[in-house]
Amino acid sequence: MPVKLERKHAFPLALAPILLALVFVLFKLYTASKVTNPETGRVARVALSPEQEQRLGLEAYAQVKRDEAGKIIQSGPDVDLVKRVTTRLARAAAEKAVVQYNWEVSVIQSHEKNAFCLPGGKIVVYTGIIPIAKNEAGLATVLGHEMAHATSRHSAERLFRSQIVQTILGGVQGSMMDMDPAQRQTIMGALGAGAKYGATLPFSRKQESEADHIGLLYMARAGYDPREAVAFWQRMDEQLGKGSPPAFLSDHPSHNTRIGQLQTWMPEAQKEYNQHHNRAPAA
Template sequence: MPIKLERKHACPFTLVPLLIALGFVLFKLYTASKVTNPETGRTARVGLNPEQEQKLGLEAYAQVKKDEAAKIVLTGPEIDLVKRVTNKLAKAAAQKATVNYNWEISVIQSHEKNAFCLPGGKIVVYTGIIPVARNEAGLATVLGHEMAHATSRHGAERLFRSEITKTILGGAQQSLAQMDPNQRQTIMGALGAGAKYGATLPFSREQESEADHIGLLYMARAGYDPKEAIDFWHRMDELLGKGSPSEFMSDHPSHGTRISQLKAWMPEAEKEFTQYHSRAPAA
């Protein structure tokens, strides 16, 4: 009578790819460049050097100007306002900056209520944000925040973190390669959601809060009343608050959180504002 041998099923999970990925992550963490924020003292690892950041920023800025060429504002009170506020903030930022920035601005005619600053100091302002800002101090709130993203090198830090997350998830996927496809898809979906809501979004909110903090110091150091930042975010809350996603699902803090944090940082900002007035020449 023939003997029937039972075939043992291969384990659908192997640790080797995941361990290799984790080893690579540890290597990256050990060898990555570290920078210390000159305003907050926070240390971060970055995936680009300043020259690489500036190159990417220039490329993206050139593309924006090409795409929006017909809407770029070249003269008038709006461009004068943005230039005036930017120049004051740039001087304030330079007092503690560790990297020199060649600030450039483009003002785009649009109802969009937004502004952003690319790595290296290339700023884009949509005219729709100006009525919400109402005055120079309100605009300084917006631009100080965006410029703080650049001086804090948040883009390079996000890139580094993104590479780490992709490496770990890639290792996990390879470790599950022999698993049933549907089961593997379910597990990877759960891991991806965990990475998004447990790491990526909270980290993004931390960067936004840091930019709020530093931007508040910039505007106060430039001679703008920091309390105007709270008024600005109250206006944004009235304008957009009802349609905003919950903070847990957003890459930005809620307007309420921002206002509470700004109030907590206000004594520090008011000290900068007072020092500005002691330095400013008498009229």
């Protein structure tokens, strides 16, 4: 009597969420908008249009101004300094920019040693960073870096990558719904940590390095000695270096790494600086 063989290749339903997640990821990768950085040539996928970025930046900027309304200063030497440096850097950034920005800056009286630029070109500078900047070129190091985040559309790129990671993690979690909750939580915690330290933080450090590189070119193109960027980060290392976490735990490169990278890019920046000084003075 012939023996009937049963096929036992039924598709494991537990894998369905993972496969659906992968299909969605492939679709996103295929359909996402691509942008080419005009300064470095790096191609990136982004989750927002320039208009959406600028709208979100305006909303965030308005919130910052509401929150800090009592500390915003409208005039004085610090405001003049910040606006002068911003204006020169904006001209430098515009030379190769694909998207043109309506730059705007607010100066906040505070001991906080910080500055940031929101998507769309809205800049906030805390006066606590100015003594460390020490001079115009030092401040140009800070602001050039922050403005480079905006022109490189780093926020839209981070959002795209975050969506990809969350989709994959969601698919994995969906495939473990029949698993013991405590075991599932342990596995998802491990995967989340792996995604953070193995993908998210290294990518953030990569963006920070790119902003350092482009900011160096901006300041050189604007007529600021790019060697002052190294001096600035040496001062920052003296101020904050001892309390910095290990590089692999941080979303920023270590100060020593930044200084080394800046020195590597210095010949390129020096060329921009020399070309600037060979131009005829502007009328």
